[in-house]
Amino acid sequence: MRTLLTGILLALALLGCSDRPAVSDVELLTPRPFGYVIGDEIQHRIRVETRNGVKLQAGSLPRQGALNRWLNLNDIKVEESRAGGGFRYTIDLTYQVFYAPNEVKMLTIPGFNLVLGQGDKTAEQAVPAWPFTLSPLRELAVRLDDTGEYKRPDAMPPALRTDGPVLGLLVAGLIAVASGAGLAYLYGYLPGLPRRSIFKRAGGKLARLSGQELEQGLTVFHEALNALNRQPLFKHKLAGFYRQHPQYRQLGDQLDWFFNCSNRYFFAGEAEPGPEALGRLRKLCAACREIERGSR
Amino acid sequence: MTRTLRNAALWGVLLASSFAVVYELWALYRIDRENAWMQQLASGHDIDIGKLVGAEPEVRLARAVYFKNKHRYDEALATLSLIMDAGDRALQAKIRYNLGNVYLEQAVEQAEAKHFNEALPLAGLAKQAYRQALALDSRFWDAKYNLEVAMRLLPEMDRIDLKDDSPDNRKSKPWTTVPGFPRGLP
Known part of the structure; x- marks a missing residue:
């Protein structure tokens, strides 16, 4: 289950000379910050509500792909809906970690700034960095097997399944029998x-x-x-x-x-x-x- | 006229369904035959290459495993490269994982023989293949484990400096890149 890491962050940014804040509500929903291993996916959700027709500028979102040496952004989805006079954005980010620590190590998913705009006025809303801990899978002591360094074996292909042809055979057989019986009748x-x-x-x-x-x-x-x-x-x-x-x-x-x-x-x-x-x-x-x- | 049309339609349905029955029987026969080939390869016996034409990608994957077990790495790589985009995501993850295993095994052999120039690119290719496998299936535990093995093989390459980890600075890292597993640890 996800836990609410940060509650509601009230937006302090102002749009240009306007006295009204551009953002009425910001939430960063994150999962547990511990217990990850190499290759795990981490999902973040950001909810933003804007005022007065202020729109999120998609270019301010992080780009899909490698963010740094050990962190990939595998997927990013943005949903937009009308909410009052502004918009409600739900941003789903799927990160994947590729770091091999020697011991439990704290890493941080970098923060970024969301740019919100109305006409030619813009404001920024910070999404905070998110620290979490990553654990090793492999012991530090050298482990050897017959082939030397211990590694996991190859993945054998699964046996080909017969479900599809068996189902097809049953259906086709029933149709053939029914049509044959109809003709015989x-x-x-x-x-x-x-x-x-x-x-x-x-x-x-x-x-x-x-x-x-x-x-x-x-x-x-x-x-x-x-x-x-x-x-x-x-x-x-x-x-x-x-x-x-x-x-x-x-x-x-x-x-x-x-x-x-x-x-x-x-x-x-x-x-x-x-x-x-x-x-x-x-x-x-x-x-x-x-x-x-x-x-x- | 109606009866004639009805009879013709029934004949058509009967012919089509009979054809489908024959087709499905043939498909079942093929599946049984290809499963037997995979068992043969798993038991350490090669199969005729002519049988691979038109066979499912799983058979080629089994043959690549056979080649790797016989240390015929080039043939294993050639076989895997033919099926990189075949099958569903789970099979593609396995193909990339096995590809990583072929590279990693060679990298370990080269590193233990002190051929570091050869070991470096092989370990890099292994990591790339494992990362691709994990991108397809993030719950692939064997790929996680072997990726960690590959990253320990080149520990300095993947040391993290959180203050200087932006993509722009990656190539300027001053770490040495002598591959090998850490020895003498408790």
Whole structure:
């Protein structure tokens, strides 16, 4: 946790001839001032509130990079917002220490002056230096290992992770299975879904009939149409059938032929030549099968 | 028409997802193969350089460690230089840390052989690499420790005079720069 190192520093600087101070409030928020080692990052936050439209001049902030031999400013962020008639600035500074002390040593992060300006008038607000202590990591006594001076070993690369491909495989596999199942359903390959394989089964039965078994063939196709229509289908009900199954409208002429042929056979006793009629029936059934599969 | 479009879309999804399944299976196979290569390198056995083409940077990092362990420093440096900007921040920090280790080991060897002119720039390069590693990952304890080792190797170079530590005055420091670890301390 950060501790408030300095409380509120009232700004004493005045803007040119003005009697009003340029800064109404300044805070320097700092972390603990001890217990650091080489390479540690130290974060400072400065909050400044200005009056009367006085603005911070960004050029007065320390520059990112090496501040001196042992101190880097890794990052600097400035947030500006309106506050009353002036502005509120939040400045986050991330320092990094690169000093190797032989014993616990006090170092100081240098202070700097913030320049605040309004028009051509400027004033300065000092940000104080910040002392802290740095500790060594390595003992003073010589420590040797097999290779001589003791050093930490190389960093081995981590094993490559399989999470991403495993997740991708699961997702892609599920999508593939779902789309495959969807296609199987549409093509009537799924067991237990007879309405998707009505004409498939009818086609199988028609294929086994001989040319003389036209009556059985007509019956098989009637049953298939009845099963699809969920009730007996007659020629005069074809319009309703097409409304429910518009994709079969394209076979209207062939279905008309089928019903005419069926009527002539069963009611007028006039039969077309068996093999020829059965052949047309098989073609009609195959066309229906294509529609059933969604491929037509 | 709608059904035909729907079927075509489903076929498209099936083909794309099947391709993705094959691709992910191939990726898993590659990961398993490259992990095996890294284990082989860690156990002290080199791998065919042809296998490195297209391999992940971790494999090259493992090979650089193998070269360093065999004291083949130039090959280790060449291998590391190929992957300096590869991978995420954590991997880049490791690459720079291992680079620092290659320089530091050579610097220590040269310093112990009293070849100070050779040891100085190597220690400087090691410190630079460790600092880069720590800039990427400030919690990299091994880099902190070895940076301290490298800075103790050249103690005078990094002695602090708080009154005279501005960037402008760095080059005018009068310290001698004889590298070596302090001996005879309690």
